[in-house]
Amino acid sequence: MNSTSTFKENRVPHAGTSAVLAAFMANPPFIPDTVLEDARRSVLDGLGSLLAGSLEPPARMVQDLVRGLGQADDASVFSAGRASAAGAALANGVATHILELDDIHKGSTIHAAAPIIPAALAVAEREHQSGAAFLRAVVLGYEAALRIGEAVNPSHYRYWHPTGTVATFGAAVAAGALMGLSQRQMLDALGTAGTQAAGLWEFNASGAMSKTLHPGKAAMNGVMAADLARRGFTGAPTILEGPRGFFAATSAVHDAERVTTDLGVLWKVSENGYKLYSCCGHTHTAIDAALALRQAHGWTADWVLNQVREVRVATYGPGWDIVSERNPHTPYQAKFSLSYVVSAALLEGAVGLTQFSEDRFGPSGVRQELLARLLPRVQPAVSAELTARYPAAWPARLEVELIDGQVLRAGGDFPRGNQENPVSTAELEAKFCALVEPRFSQAVSERALALVRHIEAVPDLAVAGAELNTLCQGARHE
Numbered sequence: 001m002n003s004t005s006t007f008k009e010n011r012v013p014h015a016g017t018s019a020v021l022a023a024f025m026a027n028p029p030f031i032p033d034t035v036l037e038d039a040r041r042s043v044l045d046g047l048g049s050l051l052a053g054s055l056e057p058p059a060r061m062v063q064d065l066v067r068g069l070g071q072a073d074d075a076s077v078f079s080a081g082r083a084s085a086a087g088a089a090l091a092n093g094v095a096t097h098i099l100e101l102d103d104i105h106k107g108s109t110i111h112a113a114a115p116i117i118p119a120a121l122a123v124a125e126r127e128h129q130s131g132a133a134f135l136r137a138v139v140l141g142y143e144a145a146l147r148i149g150e151a152v153n154p155s156h157y158r159y160w161h162p163t164g165t166v167a168t169f170g171a172a173v174a175a176g177a178l179m180g181l182s183q184r185q186m187l188d189a190l191g192t193a194g195t196q197a198a199g200l201w202e203f204n205a206s207g208a209m210s211k212t213l214h215p216g217k218a219a220m221n222g223v224m225a226a227d228l229a230r231r232g233f234t235g236a237p238t239i240l241e242g243p244r245g246f247f248a249a250t251s252a253v254h255d256a257e258r259v260t261t262d263l264g265v266l267w268k269v270s271e272n273g274y275k276l277y278s279c280c281g282h283t284h285t286a287i288d289a290a291l292a293l294r295q296a297h298g299w300t301a302d303w304v305l306n307q308v309r310e311v312r313v314a315t316y317g318p319g320w321d322i323v324s325e326r327n328p329h330t331p332y333q334a335k336f337s338l339s340y341v342v343s344a345a346l347l348e349g350a351v352g353l354t355q356f357s358e359d360r361f362g363p364s365g366v367r368q369e370l371l372a373r374l375l376p377r378v379q380p381a382v383s384a385e386l387t388a389r390y391p392a393a394w395p396a397r398l399e400v401e402l403i404d405g406q407v408l409r410a411g412g413d414f415p416r417g418n419q420e421n422p423v424s425t426a427e428l429e430a431k432f433c434a435l436v437e438p439r440f441s442q443a444v445s446e447r448a449l450a451l452v453r454h455i456e457a458v459p460d461l462a463v464a465g466a467e468l469n470t471l472c473q474g475a476r477h478e
Helices: 017-026 033-053 057-068 085-097 113-126 131-152 167-179 183-196 201-205 210-230 246-250 281-297 301-307 331-335 338-348 369-377 384-389 425-436 442-453 461-475
Strands: 075-077 081-083 308-315 378-382 396-402 407-412
Touching: 017 131, 017 167, 017 183, 033 085, 033 113, 033 131, 033 425, 033 442, 057 081, 057 085, 057 210, 075 085, 075 113, 075 461, 081 085, 081 461, 085 113, 085 210, 113 131, 113 167, 113 210, 113 461, 131 167, 131 246, 131 461, 167 183, 167 210, 183 210, 201 210, 281 308, 281 338, 281 396, 281 407, 301 308, 301 338, 301 369, 308 338, 308 369, 331 338, 338 369, 338 378, 369 378, 378 384, 425 442, 442 461
Parallel strands: 308 378
Antiparallel strands: 075 081, 308 396, 396 407
8 A cells, every 4th residue: 555656657647636646545655754753643632532532421422322233243342332433433433522622733724534434443343454554544634635625725614524524535535545455446435435424513613513523423424434435336437626516506616636636745744733732723823822811920810800891802704603602501612702711711721621621611602700790891893904914824913902002912813733833742742641530540541652653563444443342441430
């Protein structure tokens, strides 16, 4: 799968976008060690979200559903048993996205870990593939998803959730790579993935659980697409660029060249970003600014409440469409409330899982007293200048006006964790431990960390995955 031949040798002359992508994915060039290391970071971060999220109610509902679909023993459903590869991909994909701490790629606005890593892990277990093969498949899955996502962003994002739609292609590629699909089979897998791609933003109005289903279905549908292609099931060979294909159907403006330009030269997993706050990524630059002001001036909650007259937050239009909730009634709505998370950052100096506990919200909105008092003073607004810079940047500007008339300013173009504002592997490992240890045990955390650190030395992920899952089931704290 990891041929040292160049991609140019594999190119189909005058082929369309879909065929060119399939040719690359079926016989990729050498993947540099630095790229594999970036993929390892993504796996580390994704696995932490998966394990922690696997104990949450939406994950439990899907795990129960998967158990009812049959008694296959192909792959691990973490903290819940075993299932078919497609079923495990579904359950683990849902779990990975629940806490809103999974990764985010700036240019495509895709949380790639939640659909792609569960799909690759489930197939790697079923096929008894090595950790090295799994890691390469993750690289390829990210490559397909993030490139297609860049081609349709931002117009696709108005109605469609790309983690559910676009990432279906990435899950199919990752699964297909582990199955050793031929170029023709990979093209069929892409075609079948594209016809299943789905995920609408309407859930955001009510805070429905649908958002977590999107990556789970993308993972499941990607596995099914690759499985069908291996059996000879054909898919549309022009699924991306065809007149009734994915680009035309789901984006008013698209750029097909984004899929193939510098393919095999620039690797998209190396552009991946990581979330440090348990909420929508469109709020993170503003959170960074609020935390920076609080820390720089030594503010306390009492000081903020007594001295701050107004907080003005400028953001970009596509992000505001998602995070415009002003007085959230539920933890989920709070994760998509720019006003709430900026208030929490200023008052509490943190925007973690604690800030989204159930007891903070009620039928009338935020009921945590201090937050409820500050919230009306936070005034978000869309900036045309910032909107014009999205998605190349995810900017925010913050102005805090004090009662004495002084105005303090902060802002940024890229949130912490982004490629342009990176976090270290040590920070990602600390985030992993903070998620996993309280919900399972130190032993589970250490075993999972060791697995990721030495993934390329693992001869059979079926054995390693089952061992980790057994530990999780015996140590979970609910």
